[in-house]
Structures are given as C-alpha cells and as structure tokens.
Amino acid sequence: MLHNFRIWLRKHIHLFPPNRLKNDYYEMLQKLKELEGQVEKNAKQLEQAKSSFLKNIYHEIRTPLNSIMGFTNLLAKDYRIGDKEREEYLGFINKSSNDFLRTMDDIIQASLLEAGMIKIAKEKCNLGDFFQDLLSYFTMRKHLLGKNCVALLMNIPESYSDIELLCDKYRLNQVMGHLLENALKFTDKGSVEFGCSIKNQKIEFFVKDTGIGGIDNKDNYIFTRFSKIELAEGTKGGLGLGLSNSKKLLDLMGGKIWCSSNKGKGSCFFFAIPFTAAEPFAVSASRRNKFFETVIKGQNTLAV
Numbered sequence: 001m002l003h004n005f006r007i008w009l010r011k012h013i014h015l016f017p018p019n020r021l022k023n024d025y026y027e028m029l030q031k032l033k034e035l036e037g038q039v040e041k042n043a044k045q046l047e048q049a050k051s052s053f054l055k056n057i058y059h060e061i062r063t064p065l066n067s068i069m070g071f072t073n074l075l076a077k078d079y080r081i082g083d084k085e086r087e088e089y090l091g092f093i094n095k096s097s098n099d100f101l102r103t104m105d106d107i108i109q110a111s112l113l114e115a116g117m118i119k120i121a122k123e124k125c126n127l128g129d130f131f132q133d134l135l136s137y138f139t140m141r142k143h144l145l146g147k148n149c150v151a152l153l154m155n156i157p158e159s160y161s162d163i164e165l166l167c168d169k170y171r172l173n174q175v176m177g178h179l180l181e182n183a184l185k186f187t188d189k190g191s192v193e194f195g196c197s198i199k200n201q202k203i204e205f206f207v208k209d210t211g212i213g214g215i216d217n218k219d220n221y222i223f224t225r226f227s228k229i230e231l232a233e234g235t236k237g238g239l240g241l242g243l244s245n246s247k248k249l250l251d252l253m254g255g256k257i258w259c260s261s262n263k264g265k266g267s268c269f270f271f272a273i274p275f276t277a278a279e280p281f282a283v284s285a286s287r288r289n290k291f292f293e294t295v296i297k298g299q300n301t302l303a304v
Contacts, residue, residue: 056240060103064096071096095144102181106241109174110225113248118171120252124278125169127196128161134173134194138180142192150187155195164278165203171249172273175257178242179207179269187211190266203275206268214263223247223257246271 071089075081112118135154142150183192190210197204215222225244250257255273
C-alpha cells in the first residue's frame with residue numbers, strides 16, 4: 001500500500017505548486033521510505049519469530065508427552081517399584097501433564113485473542129481470596145519445578161483482604177499465572193514476591209523476582225507474539241506466547257503492562273487495570289498502615 005502511494009505521488013508531482021508543496025512532497029517521500037523500512041524490519045522479525053515458534057512447539061509438546069508415556073510405562077510394567085519411587089514417578093507425570101496443558105492453553109488462547117473471540121466478563125473478586133489461591137497453587141507448583149530454594153512471598157496491605165473487586169477474575173488469574181510461572185522459571189535461589197497496590201483509580205499488580213534479570217525490553221519487544229526472553233545463559237523453554245497473551249488480555253481489560261530488570265539482580269513485572277470496587281469499603285488509618293506477609297520456604301510457613 002505504501003509502495004502504491006509512492007508511485008501515485010511521483011505520477012502527480014506536476015499537480016503540486018513549485019515551491020513549498022514540492023518540498024512537502026519530498027519530505028513525505030522520505031517519511032514513506034523510513035516507514036517502509038520499519039515495516040520490512042518488523043516483517044523480518046515476525047518471520048524469524050514464527051520459524052523459532054515452529055521449532056519450539058515440537059519440543060514443548062513432545063517433551064512432556066515423552067515423560068508421561070515413559071513413567072506411565074514404568075509404573076505399569078515394573079512391579080518392583082517401591083512406594084518412594086512410585087511417588088517420584090507420579091510427581092514427574094504430574095509436572096509433565098501441567099507443562100503440556102500450559103502449552104496447549106497458550107496456543108489456544110493466542111488463537112482466540114487473534115480472532116477477537118475473547119470477551120471480558122465482570123464479576124466480584126475478593127482480593128484476599130484471589131491472592132491466597134495464587135499462593136496455594138504456586139507453592140505446590142514451585143515444588144514440582146524443583147525450586148525449593150526459592151521463597152514465595154505474598155505482600156499486600158492487610159486492609160485489602162476484604163476488598164471486593166469488579167473484574168474478570170479468570171483472565172486476571174491467567175495474567176498473574178503467566179508472570180509467576182516466568183518468575184519461578186528464571187529464579188533458582190532467592191525469592192519471588194507478588195502483590196498489589198491501589199492508587200489513582202488503578203489497581204497495580206506486581207511480580208518481582210531475584211532471578212538472573214537482564215531482560216532487554218526495547219520497544220516492548222518481549223510483549224509481542226513468539227518473542228522469548230533471551231539471556232546470555234540461553235532461553236529457558238516456552239513458546240513466547242505467555243507475555244503476548246497477557247498484554248492482549250490486559251488491553252481488553254483497559255490495562256497496561258511494563259517491566260524493569262537488572263542483570264544479576266532480577267526483574268519486576270507490573271500491570272495496572274482500572275479499579276472498580278464491587279461494594280464501597282472503608283479503611284481506618286491504623287489498618288491502612290498494616291501489612292501482612294506470608295513466607296513459604298520449603299515446608300515452613302512464617303507469618304509476619
């Protein structure tokens with residue numbers, strides 16, 4: 001389309017007055033040239049990302065299926081397996097099943113988002129229950145991932161635990177799930193912390209880790225389809241759809257997402273959506289200043 005417009009301008013240059021408009025014409029041609037170069041660059045990046053996606057999808061689907069089939073066959077055929085080994089094999093099967101489901105969910109969700117078939121539904125969401133559910137699930141998840149040296153921290157003001165938020169709880173859970181899964185994936189020791197705050201009619205969520213960091217987010221590239229977090233240590237699995245899906249879901253919810261990262265110190269992802277309380281609430285000054293933090297490390301729980 002840009003190429004056709006350029007041809008039209010060249011054919012009709014005689015229609016322009018000799019001075020100012022001709023200068024405008026040449027400036028327009030220059031801007032068109034720059035725009036075409038950017039479009040071509042983006043097209044090449046997308047093509048490379050698609051090629052990488054097709055290579056990765058084979059690995060991401062076949063690997064968990066091989067694990068499921070292998071350990072299932074061992075359990076079915078070897079009657080000498082002890083209780084400890086059986087429990088370990090079942091753990092591998094459970095983890096691989098979850099990995100496979102996550103991969104399929106990402107692919108299906110990306111297709112639905114691309115087709116515009118996902119609609120946002122508003123319902124009551126208790127913030128305290130929402131965060132406790134995340135904590136419970138990802139406590140189990142981090143053990144399945146072998147991240148026993150990583151502390152999982154939930155940090156929200158105590159006064160928020162009774163707030164009823166009006167939002168799409170299911171989609172909100174998907175976004176937080178993507179961010180927490182990534183944080184655990186790239187953190188081998190230290191902590192993964194998550195929580196929220198309310199300010200300027202927005203509710204701002206965060207997921208902070210002490211992982212390897214060093215994310216290059218120039219032009220929000222990591223939030224585009226098929227892009228993956230490239231690090232000096234290499235890319236750790238995934239199809240490059242999680243962050244892209246999260247951004248599109250937040251766009252539908254009227255929100256935005258961004259991140260900050262320091263190499264060797266970790267990363268922090270933020271996202272904000274409009275704050276709409278399902279019911280009015282009042283918070284005393286004393287309660288507003290209180291915070292609660294639940295720390296889970298290994299099998300020990302410490303409330304502060």
